[in-house]
Amino acid sequence: MRRPTRTHRLSMAAMVSSLAFGVVAAAGIRSFWTADRWTHGRTYLVGLALGRGRLVCGYVSLPIEVKVSDGHQSSDAKSFETHSAIFPVAFVNKVHRLPSGNLTEHAVWVPLWFPLFLLLIIPMYWLIARSATAPAFPVITDAKQSK
Numbered sequence: 001m002r003r004p005t006r007t008h009r010l011s012m013a014a015m016v017s018s019l020a021f022g023v024v025a026a027a028g029i030r031s032f033w034t035a036d037r038w039t040h041g042r043t044y045l046v047g048l049a050l051g052r053g054r055l056v057c058g059y060v061s062l063p064i065e066v067k068v069s070d071g072h073q074s075s076d077a078k079s080f081e082t083h084s085a086i087f088p089v090a091f092v093n094k095v096h097r098l099p100s101g102n103l104t105e106h107a108v109w110v111p112l113w114f115p116l117f118l119l120l121i122i123p124m125y126w127l128i129a130r131s132a133t134a135p136a137f138p139v140i141t142d143a144k145q146s147k
Helices: 008-030 113-119 121-128 138-146
Strands: 034-040 044-051 054-061 071-076 090-098 101-111
Touching: 008 113, 008 121, 101 113, 113 121
Parallel strands: none
Antiparallel strands: 034 044, 034 071, 044 054, 054 101, 090 101
């Protein structure tokens, strides 16, 4: 099996992945104190939330009378609903009964360690790869130079 070569494209991908790892790790650490939510929509509320070390992507079907503000909302992380699951990804489907109609929630819960692990794959691949200027067979090259 041949070792991969460190190309310019691989080096750039490793740097971007390392930067994204730092940003996600910082946001994950912050999420234990402050929960953040970004929402958009009128009849379907599409949202992204980050709190207690989990990323939540989902949408909610709203009754007509419910008014929700769009944009960013921040709150204490203790108020963030948690969902414990054995697997890294959990799918949540809930129906809340309201006098004005049913509120249906569909969400995907992902613990932040899972994307952090995925973001480390490319930098590890870069570390394993050999330099572009390194000889293809260093053992044979070293043996010829020692004589």
